[in-house]
Amino acid sequence: AQTVTQSQPEMSVQEAETVTLSCTYDTSESNYYLFWYKQPPSRQMILVIRQEAYKQQNATENRFSVNFQKAAKSFSLKISDSQLGDTAMYFCAFQGGAQKLVFGQGTRLTINP
């Protein structure tokens, strides 16, 4: 079975700083997808960024980028020029041949003014 581990329960940075959230996963599959989701207090799950395992190039979406290390089974999220609106829970998730998403335990990120 796949597992996803987020080792940082909480993180806090100042506005405009760069922050990196860590995620590792375990799988025997070769084709899969990885995601970072944001969950603000409203509970709404928002997709931040996705990475296809067969692509070597790291995904980027504006201020959000990932560092995908397939051999190490590592998938970290970097948020540049952090903003107050980035304050939320962040979840790393894996999707393989089965359709379900497997989530990590989450990292609570606080951006301070």
Added chain:
Amino acid sequence: GAGVSQSPSNKVTEKGKDVELRCDPISGHTALYWYRQRLGQGLEFLIYFQGNSAPDKSGLPSDRFSAERTGESVSTLTIQRTQQEDSAVYLCASSLVFSAGGPVNEQFFGPGTRLTVL
């Protein structure tokens, strides 16, 4: 267009009662998923529908939990004889049809139902 909707937003019930949670997926989305999120935890998969069949029920925690889906539309998650450990947020997601070997389709989430069992 409208996103995934769930009702009720909040539900408080007494231990031993049955509850029904409803999910309305995005129109045209044939795949539908239920997840559970306990306080301070990540999401746990419960069940997945493709159309009105459920090829993966592996996450249902006990036989007190069941779900059904009408065609490619609304789904209902039923919890019988609720227990305090059932207290959680129940999230529903939908996506376009899954095609083996094809690109993955994004799962769009609803706002969830917060269930509190007293």
